[in-house]
Each structure stands twice: as structure tokens, then as C-alpha cells.
Amino acid sequence: MANVAVVGSQWGDEGKGKIVDWLSSRADVVVRFQGGHNAGHTLVINGVVYKLSLLPSGVVRPGKLSVIGNGVVVDPWALLREIEAIKAQGVEITPDSLIVAENCPLILPLHSTVDKAREEARGANRIGTTGRGIGPAYEDKVARRAIRLCDLADEALLGEKVDQLLFHHNALLRGLGAAELDKAELMAQLHEVAPKILPYAAVVWERLDEARRQGKRILFEGAQGAMLDVDHGTYPFVTSSNTVAGNAAAGSGMGPGAVGHVLGITKAYTTRVGSGPFPTELLDETGDLIGQRGREFGTVTGRKRRCGWFDAVLVRQAIKTGGITGIALTKLDVLDGFQELKVCTGYRYKGEIIHHLPAAQTAQAEVEPVYESFEGWSESTQGARSWAELPATAIKYIRRIEELIEAPVTLLSTSPERDDTILVKDPFED
Numbered sequence: 001m002a003n004v005a006v007v008g009s010q011w012g013d014e015g016k017g018k019i020v021d022w023l024s025s026r027a028d029v030v031v032r033f034q035g036g037h038n039a040g041h042t043l044v045i046n047g048v049v050y051k052l053s054l055l056p057s058g059v060v061r062p063g064k065l066s067v068i069g070n071g072v073v074v075d076p077w078a079l080l081r082e083i084e085a086i087k088a089q090g091v092e093i094t095p096d097s098l099i100v101a102e103n104c105p106l107i108l109p110l111h112s113t114v115d116k117a118r119e120e121a122r123g124a125n126r127i128g129t130t131g132r133g134i135g136p137a138y139e140d141k142v143a144r145r146a147i148r149l150c151d152l153a154d155e156a157l158l159g160e161k162v163d164q165l166l167f168h169h170n171a172l173l174r175g176l177g178a179a180e181l182d183k184a185e186l187m188a189q190l191h192e193v194a195p196k197i198l199p200y201a202a203v204v205w206e207r208l209d210e211a212r213r214q215g216k217r218i219l220f221e222g223a224q225g226a227m228l229d230v231d232h233g234t235y236p237f238v239t240s241s242n243t244v245a246g247n248a249a250a251g252s253g254m255g256p257g258a259v260g261h262v263l264g265i266t267k268a269y270t271t272r273v274g275s276g277p278f279p280t281e282l283l284d285e286t287g288d289l290i291g292q293r294g295r296e297f298g299t300v301t302g303r304k305r306r307c308g309w310f311d312a313v314l315v316r317q318a319i320k321t322g323g324i325t326g327i328a329l330t331k332l333d334v335l336d337g338f339q340e341l342k343v344c345t346g347y348r349y350k351g352e353i354i355h356h357l358p359a360a361q362t363a364q365a366e367v368e369p370v371y372e373s374f375e376g377w378s379e380s381t382q383g384a385r386s387w388a389e390l391p392a393t394a395i396k397y398i399r400r401i402e403e404l405i406e407a408p409v410t411l412l413s414t415s416p417e418r419d420d421t422i423l424v425k426d427p428f429e430d
């Protein structure tokens with residue numbers, strides 16, 4: 001019996017939340033291991049919509065343990081707001097059902113201020129971040145000056161750590177001619193939030209080890225996607241963490257052997273929010289139509305997502321760099337009714353055909369997609385719950401994708417609803 005890591009194989013918003021929620025019926029523990037509240041994961045259960053940013057997508061199922069691992073950057077105010085919002089939808093969340101690693105670095109109000117100010121200063125070169133302070137919080141973590149969840153319980157040390165943190169940030173703000181941060185204000189904010197968030201703090205690595213020894217099934221939930229990975233993505237137009245499944249172990253406090261099947265969530269076409277290269281982007285009516293039919297608006301920022309054809313080169317690269325063993329193909333229904341579909345099978349670059357996305361920024365912007373065309377289908381696949389309900393042309397599309405990306409489709413999703421999901425092969429049975 002294997003544990004499963006669910007990761008995005010494109011630029012995020014592939015439908016990870018829906019698939020994690022569906023798979024969590026077969027799991028005991030669901031663990032977030034990276035990212036923060038830049039993620040927006042949508043679940044639809046009997047018509048009721050749940051929007052999650054920090055909470056693992058197993059949270060709506062009673063009896064499951066939800067875990068926020070040490071690799072996540074946690075904004076305690078955002079987490080508490082999200083807990084309240086989900087509770088208001090009738091979901092019970094207590095320190096028995098939700099635990100947060102005591103060694104999580106915190107996102108503080110200053111991080112989102114810095115994030116937004118820097119984006120503004122970049123002008124046309126902006127990354128298009130979610131403005132949630134993710135990058136600046138990870139920078140402070142790596143620079144060894146972050147305030148961590150456990151620090152909230154250590155009053156004496158907290159003051160010292162805040163001094164060090166502000167020493168750094170105020171030097172920069174002075175340089176920019178901006179207002180400096182006030183220690184007393186930040187300390188007051190931290191004092192206010194500490195008693196509310198500390199009850200969720202736990203020794204996560206130990207709880208996960210216990211779960212593993214008891215034979216419990218662990219589901220790791222990635223945020224963002226392979227092309228937003230800080231190493232493997234379209235750098236610098238990426239997020240500030242490793243989004244690949246390799247980080248599930250480090251970001252939760254388990255060994256690499258804890259991750260079994262790596263399920264890459266993959267949209268049947270491609271979308272991206274924010275700036276950066278996107279070889280198969282469609283800046284025409286077809287792109288608009290995909291966006292309308294797929295309701296491609298960001299969960300977190302409400303921004304319109306850029307849309308384009310399926311890019312098999314990118315997904316294959318995500319599969320290889322991230323160790324993806326099978327994919328869940330989502331939003332197939334969005335392609336219903338298109339007369340012709342296209343899939344990118346290679347890039348034209350400097351007169352040659354290549355089958356990978358080069359790392360260099362200029363090359364990434366210059367590659368041109370080479371397409372293979374497919375006959376579409378007029379039948380509806382929306383809500384299909386068995387392979388037999390799919391038109392032959394849709395099956396042909398799926399089979400060719402499997403060939404091109406060199407990985408099998410193990411799950412298929414045909415609507416936002418939890419149960420409109422076709423299981424081809426159980427990832428826990430690997």
C-alpha cells in the first residue's frame with residue numbers, strides 16, 4: 001500500500017483540490033507541504049462550493065486528520081479567517097482534526113506589503129504574484145530570520161527575533177525612502193494572534209511517523225504546479241517553493257520513502273495566471289471560449305486565467321522532473337463541442353524542433369509550438385462517470401496524450417462535482 005502525493009503538472013489550478021477531496025475518502029491523513037494561501041483549491045460537493053487556500057482539501061470529510069507541514073508558509077490571520085469561513089459552512093475544525101507544524105515560518109503583514117511594493121516597482125516586468133507575501137516570507141525563512149509558529153510561545157525570544165527581522169527590513173525600507181516598520185505594532189499583532197493559533201501547533205513529524213507506523217494512508221496535497229516550481233519552472237515567473245513531489249517529504253518531516261504514487265493533476269488544456277512565458281497561449285476567440293467554458297478565473301485573486309491548447313512538451317517535462325507516475329486528467333468536459341483540438345508536441349526554436357522547454361528566459365519566450373490536430377466531439381462528456389460514456393474521439397485524444405507525455409491517465413474528471421470522477425487505476429494500490 002502506497003501513500004499518494006498529488007501535485008500540479010502545469011501552472012497550477014489543474015483541479016488538485018477536487019481530486020484530493022475525492023481521494024481523501026481512501027486516506028486517513030491529508031498533508032499540505034509547501035506554498036501558502038497563494039493556493040486556491042475549490043471543492044464542489046452536492047452543489048456546495050468550498051474554497052480552500054491553506055486548509056488541506058481533506059478537511060471537509062469528518063474523521064480525517066488535516067496537516068499543515070513545515071514547508072508551508074503560514075499567515076496565521078489568513079488561516080484563522082479560513083477556519084471561520086469553513087466552519088460557517090458547517091465543517092467542524094478543531095485542534096484534533098487540524099494540526100500545524102510548530103516549525104512553520106509565519107507570513108507577517110510586512111511580507112505582503114513588501115510583495116506588493118516590489119511588484120509595483122517591477123512595472124512591466126512584474127511576476128504577477130498573488131500579493132500574499134509568499135516570496136518575502138520564504139526569503140526570510142532561507143535567510144534564517146523568520147518568525148516561526150513555535151516562537152509565538154517564547155515571549156523573550158520573540159522580541160529578539162522581531163528586532164533582527166526589522167533590522168533587515170527597515171534598512172531596505174529606509175533605502176527606498178519608505179516608512180519604517182514599528183516593533184510595538186508588530187509585537188501587539190503577534191500577541192493578539194498567538195493564543196488563537198497556538199492550539200493548532202503540533203510536532204507534525206512525530207504525528208506523521210505515528211500514522212505511518214499504524215498503517216494509515218497519507219495523502220500529500222501540493223499547491224501550484226511544476227511550471228511554477230522555483231527550480232524547474234519558468235523562472236523567474238514562478239512561486240518561491242519547490243512544488244514537485246520531492247518536496248512532500250522535506251516539507252512534512254517524512255523520509256523520501258513516504259511518498260509512493262505521484263499523481264500529476266493535469267488539465268485537458270493549459271492555463272496560467274500571472275506573467276511569464278506560455279507557448280500555447282491563445283490570444284483569440286478560441287482562448288476566450290476555453291476560458292468561459294472552463295470558468296477560468298482565479299480563486300484567490302479573481303484574475304482572468306490565460307488559456308491555451310494542451311502542451312504535451314511541458315507536461316512530459318513535469319512528469320520527468322517531478323517523478324509523476326500517473327496523471328488525473330481534469331476538465332475534459334470543457335473541450336466538448338470544439339470541432340478541432342490541438343496538442344503541442346514540440347517547439348520550433350532557432351530553426352530546429354526541440355522536445356523540452358529550455359531553461360533560458362529568452363528561449364522560453366521565443367519557442368513556437370508545433371501542433372498535432374485532433375477531431376473534436378460534439379457529445380457531452382460533462383458528468384461522465386464511466387469510460388463507456390466517453391465518445392471515441394475523446395478517448396483517442398486521451399490515448400494520444402498518454403503516449404506523448406509518457407504516463408498513464410489513472411483518473412479522469414468530468415465536472416467540478418466530487419463524484420464526477422472516473423477511476424482508471426487506484427493510486428493507493430501501487
Ligand code: GDP
Nearest residue numbers: 013014015016017040041042331413414415416
Ligand atoms: P487547484 O488549484 O488545482 O485546486 O484548482 P482550482 O480549484 O483553482 O481550479 C480548478 C477549477 O476547475 C475549480 O473551479 C474546480 O471546481 C473546477 N474543476 C475541477 N475539475 C473539473 C472538471 O473536471 N471539469 C470542470 N468543468 N471543472 C472542474
Ligand code: IMO
Nearest residue numbers: 012013038039040128129130223224239273274
Ligand atoms: P494553486 O494551488 C496558479 C502564481 C501567481 C504568480 C506566481 C507567483 O491554486 O494551483 P506567488 O504569490 O506564489 O509569489 O506568485 O505564481 N501562482 C499560482 N497560479 N495557481 C496557484 O495555486 C498559484 N499560486 C501562485 O499567479 O504568477
Ligand code: MG
Nearest residue numbers: 013040041299
Ligand atoms: Mg487554484
